[in-house]
Amino acid sequence: MPPPENDQQPESSVLPHEDRTDVPAKERSWSNADVIRQVEFYFSDANLPTDSHLLGKCGGHENIPVSIRSICGFPRMRKYRPYTEVVEALKLSTKLEVIDGKFIRRRTPLTLPLKVEPKQKEVNRREALAQEGVTKGSFKPTGFEEYYTDPPITPETYEQEREIYDQEQNVFSDRIERAVQRYMARRTFREDTARIFNGWMKFGGIEQRPRISGQLSKDDMEDLTAEDIAERMATHWCFEDIGDEYKFIIDFEGVAMAFFSSYAPAYLSTDLESPPKIDKATNILRNFYNYLLTHDVAPDWKDSINAARALCTRACIELTGIYHLRGMLRGSFNTACSILFGSDRDKMDAGKAAEWGDDFRFKPAYLDEVARIIVKTAIAAQGTEAQFAAVEENKELEFTVVDEKTLGLEVVSIIPADPEVHDLYAHHELSGAQLLPLGKVVLKPWLEPDFVEYDLPASLKPTDPTHPRYLSDETYTLWLEDDILQHFHASPLTTHRPTQPPPRPSDAEESESPSPAEPAYVGHTEPVGTKLVATLKKLRLAKGSKAGTDSNHEGDDGIEGIWFLDSFEKLYPSFYTVLPNELMRGYKRPAPHRKLLEAFGLTYDQVDDDGVIREIALDDGVDGKDANKNMDEEDSDNDAVGAWD
Numbered sequence: 154m155p156p157p158e159n160d161q162q163p164e165s166s167v168l169p170h171e172d173r174t175d176v177p178a179k180e181r182s183w184s185n186a187d188v189i190r191q192v193e194f195y196f197s198d199a200n201l202p203t204d205s206h207l208l209g210k211c212g213g214h215e216n217i218p219v220s221i222r223s224i225c226g227f228p229r230m231r232k233y234r235p236y237t238e239v240v241e242a243l244k245l246s247t248k249l250e251v252i253d254g255k256f257i258r259r260r261t262p263l264t265l266p267l268k269v270e271p272k273q274k275e276v277n278r279r280e281a282l283a284q285e286g287v288t289k290g291s292f293k294p295t296g297f298e299e300y301y302t303d304p305p306i307t308p309e310t311y312e313q314e315r316e317i318y319d320q321e322q323n324v325f326s327d328r329i330e331r332a333v334q335r336y337m338a339r340r341t342f343r344e345d346t347a348r349i350f351n352g353w354m355k356f357g358g359i360e361q362r363p364r365i366s367g368q369l370s371k372d373d374m375e376d377l378t379a380e381d382i383a384e385r386m387a388t389h390w391c392f393e394d395i396g397d398e399y400k401f402i403i404d405f406e407g408v409a410m411a412f413f414s415s416y417a418p419a420y421l422s423t424d425l426e427s428p429p430k431i432d433k434a435t436n437i438l439r440n441f442y443n444y445l446l447t448h449d450v451a452p453d454w455k456d457s458i459n460a461a462r463a464l465c466t467r468a469c470i471e472l473t474g475i476y477h478l479r480g481m482l483r484g485s486f487n488t489a490c491s492i493l494f495g496s497d498r499d500k501m502d503a504g505k506a507a508e509w510g511d512d513f514r515f516k517p518a519y520l521d522e523v524a525r526i527i528v529k530t531a532i533a534a535q536g537t538e539a540q541f542a543a544v545e546e547n548k549e550l551e552f553t554v555v556d557e558k559t560l561g562l563e564v565v566s567i568i569p570a571d572p573e574v575h576d577l578y579a580h581h582e583l584s585g586a587q588l589l590p591l592g593k594v595v596l597k598p599w600l601e602p603d604f605v606e607y608d609l610p611a612s613l614k615p616t617d618p619t620h621p622r623y624l625s626d627e628t629y630t631l632w633l634e635d636d637i638l639q640h641f642h643a644s645p646l647t648t649h650r651p652t653q654p655p656p657r658p659s660d661a662e663e664s665e666s667p668s669p670a671e672p673a674y675v676g677h678t679e680p681v682g683t684k685l686v687a688t689l690k691k692l693r694l695a696k697g698s699k700a701g702t703d704s705n706h707e708g709d710d711g712i713e714g715i716w717f718l719d720s721f722e723k724l725y726p727s728f729y730t731v732l733p734n735e736l737m738r739g740y741k742r743p744a745p746h747r748k749l750l751e752a753f754g755l756t757y758d759q760v761d762d763d764g765v766i767r768e769i770a771l772d773d774g775v776d777g778k779d780a781n782k783n784m785d786e787e788d789s790d791n792d793a794v795g796a797w798d
Contacts, residue, residue, distance in 0.1 A: 185242040188233050192224060193248050196259050202268045209272035214263055218256035296340035297433075297440050303339065303447060318450050325403065325451065326391040332450040333359060334387040336441060349417075349424050349434050350441075356416050356734050357408045358392050358401060403454055405461040407650045409438060410730040413468040420738070428473045435472075439465040460649040464728065467646075471683070471726035474640035478683075483718055484634040486531045486591055489524035490717035492517045494554050495690055525550050527588065530581055532715075534574045535591050535632050539712045543694040555714065556691035563599035564643045564682030564727075565628065568592055570635050589634040594641060596629045599684055601723075602731045629689060629716050642727050643682035684729050687721035 194200055195207060202208075210219045221240055224230060233239050244251045250260045294301070306314070318328050333354065342350065351361050392401075417425055417434065425431050442462040445451060451458065483491065491497040497517050504514035519527065532544050544550070570578075570590035578590040600622060615623045691714045750756065 181238070183233055185245055188230075188239055188242040189246045189249075191229055191233075192243060192257070193246060195224065195227070196249060196257075198263070198265055201263055202265050205269045205272040208267065208269065211258060213267050213271055216258050216262035218252050218258045221251070221255060221257050224257065293341070295343070295346070297346060297437060299436065301440070303444065314448055318448065320451075320453055325453075328450055329359070330387070330389070330391050332445060332448065333389045336444050337389070340440075345424060345430075345433070346437060349421060349437050352417070352421055353408075353412050353438060354389055356412055356738075358734070359389050360392060361388055362390055403457070404650055405442070405454060405457040406464060406648060407730060407732060408734070409461040409464050409468070410648075410728045411732040411734065412438075413464075413472065414726050414729040415731045416735055416738075425472060426476075428476060431472045431476065432469055435465040435469040456649045460647070467728065468726065471642050471728070474642060474683070475724045475726060477640045478637065478724055481637055482685075482721055482724070484637050485519075485527050485588065486632050486634070487718040488518050489527040490690075490692070491719050492519055492524045493521065493528065493550060494552060494692060495717070495719040496688075530578070530588060531591050531632055534570075534577050535593065536715070537713060540694055540715070543712050547694065552692045552694055554690050555693045557688065557719075559686070559688045559722075561599040561601045561684065561686050562596040562629065562689075563684045564641050565595045565597050565680075567594050567638050567641050567643055569638060589636055591632045592635050592638045594631050594633055594638060596631065596682075598624050598627065600624060601684075601686060602729075604731070604733065604736060631689075631716055631718055633718075641683045643680065644727070645678050646681045646728055647678040681727040683727055684725040685721050686723040688719045689716050690719045691716050 195204070196211075200207075201211075201213075207219070210223065211217050221243065222236065225233065225236060225239060230239075240251065240254055243249060243257060248260060249257055251257050317323065317331050320328070355361065413435070421434075424434055439462055442458050442465070445458055446455070446462075488497070492501075497515070500515035501517060517524075528550060529544055532540050536544075569592040574590045574592075578588050581588050617623060618625070693714050694712050
């Protein structure tokens with residue numbers, strides 16, 4: 154709908170000498186001033202606040218550029234032709250700005266309050282689905298719907314599954330392989346679903362390989378049962394060493410924890426970039442766990458599967474919270490502190506010292522005056538009487554940074570703002586915007602896990618502060634807005650994770666030692682919280698010589714310092730876990746040394762996967778053990794250049 158028009162329009166800002174045109178009058182019956190006057194009226198303070206149609210295009214106070222072709226479609230603009238000359242005429246306006254020869258906007262954004270709501274652009278259903286990449290096939294069921302359950306099975310199928318998943322007749326690797334194959338045959342995998350599922354399978358020890366028999370002909374399929382066909386058409390197989398109890402332990406919950414907290418955010422980040430995608434990813438794992446439980450695939454690990462299934466719900470909540478925290482974590486108080494005393498102040502000073510243009514200089518979120526008001530209000534709400542008195546004596550907030558730490562932190566407790574704080578903030582406004590009440594979050598030091606081997610066992614706590622695994626008992630209290638605190642988590646987590654596999658015995662002991670005992674799955678509950686790696690700074694409120702130097706105690710004046718969050722590097726959920734599985738990403742077993750094989754007259758079939766010659770007799774009378782020794786010596790003398798196939 155075109156905007157309303159008024160006969161009483163303001164005079165144009167075009168200058169008299171700009172009304173000239175080289176186009177003959179018989180070809181054009183309008184002047185530049187006519188076009189400028191009409192379009193300036195559309196964007197004027199008198200018309201724009203009441204024009205819902207144009208407000209929907211320019212965004213009101215956002216001053217979004219509007220297509221000039223769209224403006225030329227208004228009823229009173231249709232007589233101005235050709236389009237190119239309308240654009241040239243609008244470039245002469247002193248109130249409007251033409252961008253790229255295609256768009257136009259006000260030179261000064263609208264500041265008056267809007268009298269009508271901007272009209273939202275209506276998008277038909279076909280366009281909306283096309284924007285989301287939805288096709289007709291997207292509406293067909295896939296088996297991953299939230300409340301999807303497998304259809305009832307026949308008695309014959311039930312008996313067949315009992316035989317397939319019988320734990321006394323089939324080892325775990327065979328059962329889980331067959332479960333994955335049958336599960337995939339009953340689901341429809343789209344590109345994003347397959348990417349998550351295949352990444353999770355490989356991370357957990359099930360790799361994707363080409364079909365072992367290629368395409369089956371009709372004659373071949375006639376002689377095979379349905380189970381044989383499914384096995385030959387399968388694409389997912391357990392790693393060869395998964396049956397080695399000294400290398401692998403079965404840990405459904407641990408794999409889910411590490412996948413959601415470490416592996417997927419690093420290597421499948423595009424599939425976790427929004428709350429709907431997070432919900433979809435967690436539902437894929439939950440759907441597979443439901444299948445395992447429904448078909449009784451692994452009754453001996455039922456507790457671990459149930460724990461992993463419950464973790465999917467927790468992962469969805471916490472990963473969504475981290476998604477929101479990435480864009481809002483510091484909040485107004487910590488941002489104001491950083492502008493006055495932290496890294497934002499350093500960036501501002503660096504921009505002033507360098508001869509950079511305004512486009513390249515750091516632009517703080519608040520002016521210094523506004524930042525001081527935010528800090529003063531926060532101290533009045535959450536500070537002690539001594540801190541408030543210090544602010545009264547030091548109104549310019551000439552505080553001193555006395556300590557700075559970059560470390561890992563874990564949330565211990567969350568303290569929302571109390572009613573008194575809410576009442577205080579309800580009566581404080583800043584430039585027409587309501588300040589949000591501050592609560593508190595208590596954090597403790599946390600070590601980010603890695604795969605580095607240190608000189609002390611994990612059971613011993615280093616006492617040297619310079620040791621990389623040293624953890625102090627100090628806690629840190631940060632002031633954060635309530636809308637930020639709601640995305641943190643601090644709650645008990647009950648896990649059913651097994652113990653680590655036992656060390657492999659030596660060759661002499663291996664023949665005599667019995668099989669290792671099954672790892673114990675014992676429920677363990679511990680308090681855990683959201684984890685982050687951040688830089689904290691501590692303010693001493695006294696100025697001059699009164700400022701103390703001990704960061705862990707009050708200053709000489711007895712005033713307690715205030716910690717603030719200057720910046721953060723990483724955010725993790727409370728169940729953050731890393732597994733050695735992650736180190737195997739992209740690993741390929743090296744091929745045998747081709748040139749050495751040729752030198753000793755061997756073939757690939759005579760060497761196992763580890764490069765060891767099998768017990769065979771060679772043509773020259775040298776046995777396999779001597780050949781291995783000779784190959785090792787030859788390999789040490791050989792240069793690697795050109796030696797690999």
